[in-house]
Amino acid sequence: MVSTQAKRWGTFAAFVSPALILYVMFAIVPMLMGLWLSTTNWDGVGPWVPVQIPIDRFENEVLANLNPSQQAFLNTYYIKDEGQGTYRKQETDEKSLRGYKKYRAMALFSKAGYTNPNFRFVGLANYMKLFSSDSEPDFWPQKLQVVRFKPGDPLTKALSIPKKEFEENFLPNITSSYDSNLIKSLYRINGENYLLDETHFPRKGRKFSVAKELLAQEDIGDEWEGFLDAVEAAAKNSQTLDVQAIMTSTITAAANGSLSPESQTLLENGAVEVYDAARLKSILSSNWFDYSNRMGVLLFTAFFSISNVIAVNVLALLIALALDRKLKTQNVLRSVFFIPNVLSMIVVAFIWQLVFSHVFPLITGTSRWLSNPDVAPALTVTVATWQAMGYYMIIYLAGLQNVPQDILESAAIDGAGGIKRFTGIILPMLVPAITIALFLSISGSLKTFDIIFALYPSTTSTMGVENLTINIYRDAFVDRQAGLATAKAILLMLVIGTITGLQVRATKKREVEL
Amino acid sequence: MKKLSFVLIIALLSGFIFTNCKKEEEASADAIEINMSYYKQEITESLPLLLDAFSAEYPQVTIVTEIHPNDGGATNAAAAAAGTLPDLMQQPGWSAIIENAKNGYVLDLSSQPIMGKVIDAALPAVTYQGKQYAVPMDFAGIGIIYNINIFEEYGLEPPTTYLELQEVAAILQDNGVTPFAGLLKENWSIGHFLSMLHGSMLGAKVGGEGVAEFAASMNAGEADWGAVVDSEKMFRIIDWYVANMDEQAFEMNWNEQQAAFAQEEAAMMVQGLWSYGPAIGTNPNLKCGFIPFPWSNNADENKFFADVDSTFTASAQSSPAEQKAALSFLNWLSNPEAVRIWTEDVKLTSVFKGADLSAMDKPFQDLMASSATGAYPWEFQLAPTPTWEQATKNGAHSYALGAATAEEVVASINSSWVENYQP
Numbered sequence: 001m002v003s004t005q006a007k008r009w010g011t012f013a014a015f016v017s018p019a020l021i022l023y024v025m026f027a028i029v030p031m032l033m034g035l036w037l038s039t040t041n042w043d044g045v046g047p048w049v050p051v052q053i054p055i056d057r058f059e060n061e062v063l064a065n066l067n068p069s070q071q072a073f074l075n076t077y078y079i080k081d082e083g084q085g086t087y088r089k090q091e092t093d094e095k096s097l098r099g100y101k102k103y104r105a106m107a108l109f110s111k112a113g114y115t116n117p118n119f120r121f122v123g124l125a126n127y128m129k130l131f132s133s134d135s136e137p138d139f140w141p142q143k144l145q146v147v148r149f150k151p152g153d154p155l156t157k158a159l160s161i162p163k164k165e166f167e168e169n170f171l172p173n174i175t176s177s178y179d180s181n182l183i184k185s186l187y188r189i190n191g192e193n194y195l196l197d198e199t200h201f202p203r204k205g206r207k208f209s210v211a212k213e214l215l216a217q218e219d220i221g222d223e224w225e226g227f228l229d230a231v232e233a234a235a236k237n238s239q240t241l242d243v244q245a246i247m248t249s250t251i252t253a254a255a256n257g258s259l260s261p262e263s264q265t266l267l268e269n270g271a272v273e274v275y276d277a278a279r280l281k282s283i284l285s286s287n288w289f290d291y292s293n294r295m296g297v298l299l300f301t302a303f304f305s306i307s308n309v310i311a312v313n314v315l316a317l318l319i320a321l322a323l324d325r326k327l328k329t330q331n332v333l334r335s336v337f338f339i340p341n342v343l344s345m346i347v348v349a350f351i352w353q354l355v356f357s358h359v360f361p362l363i364t365g366t367s368r369w370l371s372n373p374d375v376a377p378a379l380t381v382t383v384a385t386w387q388a389m390g391y392y393m394i395i396y397l398a399g400l401q402n403v404p405q406d407i408l409e410s411a412a413i414d415g416a417g418g419i420k421r422f423t424g425i426i427l428p429m430l431v432p433a434i435t436i437a438l439f440l441s442i443s444g445s446l447k448t449f450d451i452i453f454a455l456y457p458s459t460t461s462t463m464g465v466e467n468l469t470i471n472i473y474r475d476a477f478v479d480r481q482a483g484l485a486t487a488k489a490i491l492l493m494l495v496i497g498t499i500t501g502l503q504v505r506a507t508k509k510r511e512v513e514l
Numbered sequence: 515m516k517k518l519s520f521v522l523i524i525a526l527l528s529g530f531i532f533t534n535c536k537k538e539e540e541a542s543a544d545a546i547e548i549n550m551s552y553y554k555q556e557i558t559e560s561l562p563l564l565l566d567a568f569s570a571e572y573p574q575v576t577i578v579t580e581i582h583p584n585d586g587g588a589t590n591a592a593a594a595a596a597g598t599l600p601d602l603m604q605q606p607g608w609s610a611i612i613e614n615a616k617n618g619y620v621l622d623l624s625s626q627p628i629m630g631k632v633i634d635a636a637l638p639a640v641t642y643q644g645k646q647y648a649v650p651m652d653f654a655g656i657g658i659i660y661n662i663n664i665f666e667e668y669g670l671e672p673p674t675t676y677l678e679l680q681e682v683a684a685i686l687q688d689n690g691v692t693p694f695a696g697l698l699k700e701n702w703s704i705g706h707f708l709s710m711l712h713g714s715m716l717g718a719k720v721g722g723e724g725v726a727e728f729a730a731s732m733n734a735g736e737a738d739w740g741a742v743v744d745s746e747k748m749f750r751i752i753d754w755y756v757a758n759m760d761e762q763a764f765e766m767n768w769n770e771q772q773a774a775f776a777q778e779e780a781a782m783m784v785q786g787l788w789s790y791g792p793a794i795g796t797n798p799n800l801k802c803g804f805i806p807f808p809w810s811n812n813a814d815e816n817k818f819f820a821d822v823d824s825t826f827t828a829s830a831q832s833s834p835a836e837q838k839a840a841l842s843f844l845n846w847l848s849n850p851e852a853v854r855i856w857t858e859d860v861k862l863t864s865v866f867k868g869a870d871l872s873a874m875d876k877p878f879q880d881l882m883a884s885s886a887t888g889a890y891p892w893e894f895q896l897a898p899t900p901t902w903e904q905a906t907k908n909g910a911h912s913y914a915l916g917a918a919t920a921e922e923v924v925a926s927i928n929s930s931w932v933e934n935y936q937p
Contacts, residue, residue, distance in 0.1 A: 043936075045591045051618030089618065098597070117936075118617075147916040151746075152753025156687070208680040215677070225811055292917065357765040371699060371764035373917070457767075458701045461904075462911045477588035479900040480934070 031493075037486040038126055044482030046118025049097055049105045052086040053078075057114075065112035074108060077101070126487035138461050139471070140296045149284040155205030155277055158284050159196045161187070165288075166194040173287040183283060205277030207232075210270035217263045219253035226250040231271045235278035243271045292374055294464040301467040304381055305445035311385040312441050313434070316392035321422075323393070324400045334397070338390035345387070349454030352383045370455060373464045380465050384451050388444070392437045399433025400426070428510070435507040439500050446496050449473065468492050546839045547576040548832070551590065552604035554824060555583045555768075556788050559795075560860040567851055568843055575839045577602065587899060594619045599829040601840045607639030607650060607822040608895030609902075615642035620827040622647060626841060631848040636865035639822035639895070648825035649844050652862035655804070655820030655881045655889065656710050656786045659793070662801040664691060664781040672805045674813040676751070683758045686781050694755065695780035696763025697771040704752075704914050705907030706894070707784060708923075710819040711751055711809055713893030715743035718815040722891050729896035735932045740924030749913065749920040751809055755784070756914050764915075776800060786823070790877050791861040804877035806884060818881060820889035822865065897927075898934035905930035 214224035460466035476485035673679040731737035776796035912918035
């Protein structure tokens, strides 16, 4: 007869120990490796052991500081290349510094006092960088000034300005009363827009129209550019237009008195036209702006996670309650709500890109959705919620199956209404489902990567929708700062562990058993 | 008896399986499968033609492809760190090659026969410390691809100066035609535009070699990216360019830009010729020309922003047998049939000596003809990867959005270059 003790050891050896070994290999070891990497300057690409070292350094700084057996080890893998003037690491199947040999080589280089520039210990510098002023500007919330009219924009862009824009984001920003009066004299309200009085700009302020006329004059020719640039500079600097002085300083024929009367007239008229347009453009580009808040990586991560967790769980629970009734279309509706969860994230992103780019503009008349940083964060949460909702609906439906019908019926007979039955019976008995749904949605939201990456292939930063996981990816693989990225990843892991731990503890306390 | 029968059946089945496995192993003793990554999404349909032609000559080698678009550099970096680089890699010239060569991730190809067949002008883009680490494949230029039919309809000539370009755009606008097909949903195209203007302005001032010297000064932290050119003018041209795109430009990605141009909704697009193939594929009746972006009013200064674009490298992490197969592919690339497929089907130029480019379409002829008078090198290839990927592309995109000033973009490029340059 097998003793209980032996049975226990047998069970441990057969079932627990393989799981523990796998856990150590694929969870503990990578975690410790991460901790180690987060204290280095590794760029994510550079080799951990040098690929090549100048001959004199290898012989005098490395080998000279090692004992014969250690020298022999390194000499096995590093071959002198006289042509290159270096010792090169071999990369063949037979002789390759892989596995434990790589770590031994690293230890030997370290012992010899040779510092690999690609892989250097930096202590807690990566963690400190996160909270110092050196961290990326888009990591923290920012209030950005967004200009509506840029210095090089054509005047045609400001022929019509929406009333709200004009009265809220343009006119109040003009501090000079002269400029303010000039703008008021140039723009007239017409319905919902302020329209530019085009009689002042018969050629829509197009500089090239004037330039072409000047270029055609033999005594001006290519000198038109210097002349008109000087006129524009005067307008930009709010200087009075002195055509004669600019002509004399930029047009040779004007300086030596041989300018034809026709050219003179064209220069004078052209200067006024270009000056007026440049003056208006200068006022527009300096004063027509709005402010836009960018959450930055940290705040967006929090915003996305909180919104997504709330939206997903509330909507999933409501749908589950609705579909828990005996409806004829119950199964079809359950499938319909679950289907988005079956789709690949890339497909989901593609579908919503089409919707936001082609359907929404038709319905709303607003052309920019995903490319508008003011609404992009909310849209991102919407898409993520739409995709994930069905999965949590299944969890809540499963939880609802465990609510005994007889208790609900008794409560109904006793006169409890729908809301009372929900808050008094269904909700307390759903707490186990809520525990698991919250745990999964919180950890999933904090780790979200694919949907954001697919919706904004290269513009997460400029659109203000970069969460911590995308930021970590960018640091590691684009900015080549694997050490810093690993430090962030470890902090993210700690945050996820802490939040989900607290959440499970809090909801577990509220679980009731029959 | 039952037990005996069962054992016999198992033994017979096992023998059958083992025998067949061995036969298969013997048959495939020489066969080898290698993988290739590529980043040019526009060659997805034509690349298999090249690989099929290679397989016809080397039936024992099978090349399996995988695409690494946009973030090709990042994907390869991750693979390099994991020791799983593809055996063959399509990579851009200059910085990608230097980085891989420096880290020992790609094979030195200097002694391979193929390198003797590459034109001299294409070698600097694949050279590190005097050795060549990649086979340069195509010479590409960024400029304006324009629709000849639309230009003819409105009596327009291809502009040679910025003044003429502004006039062309105004005439198109006045006739309800969008001058430029937009692409602002992604950051790379506007990043190219900024780099093109800067590289061209700088190139006009200091010459092609001067651009490399400028990059060296930036590496040393001794230069100011904005101060070496007329920055104000540069950013004004960006403003003008963005203002002449579709209203929906910020919602348009590369596919949508191609569609708008191919469907003749826009008369021009600022792109490399890699975009010509997909456009003509969508609308075979399209008649296109290719001109340098005329940023200057001195026509002589307006040259293509052109350099070696794609190259092929072989991984140093592959096994000797895989390396041998990869090298056989690289050495086969100058074969006339390979050059024909590359130029006619893949629709990219070739940098092999004596390559016959006469069958190429007009835009390619325009590029090669114009480049004979000189071109401005791709400055962005000389910048550290994060400076190009983040500071330049994101900076240009933020500027186009109106969320960053010209001064902020320049400051970001300056600081990123110094921080990220690694000797």
